[in-house]
Amino acid sequence: MAAKLTNSRKTPCELCPLRPLPHFREFTSEELDFVSDFKKGELTVDPGAIVLLEGARSAHLYTVLSGWAFRYKTLLDGRRQILNYVMPGDLVGLQGSITGEMQHSVEALSTVTLCVFERTQLHTLFSRYPSLAYDITWIAAREERILDEHLLSIGRRTAIERAAYLLAFLAQRAKALRMVEGRVVLPITQQHVADTLGLSIVHTNKTLKKLADRGAIVWRDRSCDVLDEEALKAVSGWEGLEEKSRPFI
Known part of the structure; x- marks a missing residue:
């Protein structure tokens, strides 16, 4: 499946649909001018x-x-570990910009639209726009914090606690980004859950059935309806992400 690059900016930064969301901080006019020039096109x-x-x-x-995507690594025998899920406002490819090559892969879960930025202009951003440079540092630190929680989940939570945490985490993020209307529908399969939690598909199926029996979720062919996010938090012992306003580029 091919990605299609659109050289013209279909969505001007001034009219970005993410900017009005209270989840994100506002740009100054100078920052917005730079980001508008930084953006070279869109990728579908x-x-x-x-x-x-x-x-x-x-x-x-x-x-x-x-749209939705996920970051993952693969072992030589093809086994996959999903590291995290990617949603609107998330920065993708920074690792490759810093280290020279990607240490993980990124795959689209749904149709995804990406704003494209030239890696060579990162130096200008860091040298002339310290507030945007701080934003990138903040984004990287936030990703580390989320990965810490994911690692804790895989290492110490039980199977049902892991599954409940993952679904609550994705539901909270989707709601904050207004990616759902009414009920929360996550576009993931049981294989995605298994590859995230480090469980077999059979164990994953049995675990998700326990959450469904509690009325917390309804599992469909290629999606999951979250019916009771608070119940998922209670099962996992997770209090949720504490964020008021976050940056994006």
Whole structure:
């Protein structure tokens, strides 16, 4: 499945649909002018397509404008570990911009639209716009904090606690980004859950059935309806993400 690059900016930064959301901080006029020039186009990626490949070098980095994706690593025998999920406002490809090549891959879960930025302009951002440079540092630190929680979940939570945590985490993020209307529908399969939690597909199926029996979720063919986010938090012992306003590029 091929990604399609649109050289013209379909969505002007001034009219970005993410900017009005209270989840994100506002740009100053000077920052907005720079980001508008920094953006070189948009990339449309079909579900199942690879956005970035582990070991590859890319001249670009991206901000997710819409859609769902996930970051993962693969062992030599093909076993996959999903590291985290990518949603609107998230920065993708920064690792490759700093280290020279990607240490993980990124795959689209749904149709994804990405804002495309030239990696070579990062130096200008850091040298002339310290507030935006701080934003990138903040984004990287936040990703580390989330990965800490994911590692704790895999290492110490039981199977049902892991599953409840993951679904509550994704539901909270989707609601904050207004990616859902009414009920929360997560576009993931049981295989995605298994690859995130480090469980077999059989164990994952049995675990999700326990959550469904409690009325917390309804599992469908290629999605999960979250019916009771608070119940999922209670099962996992997770209090949720404490964020008022976060930056994005």
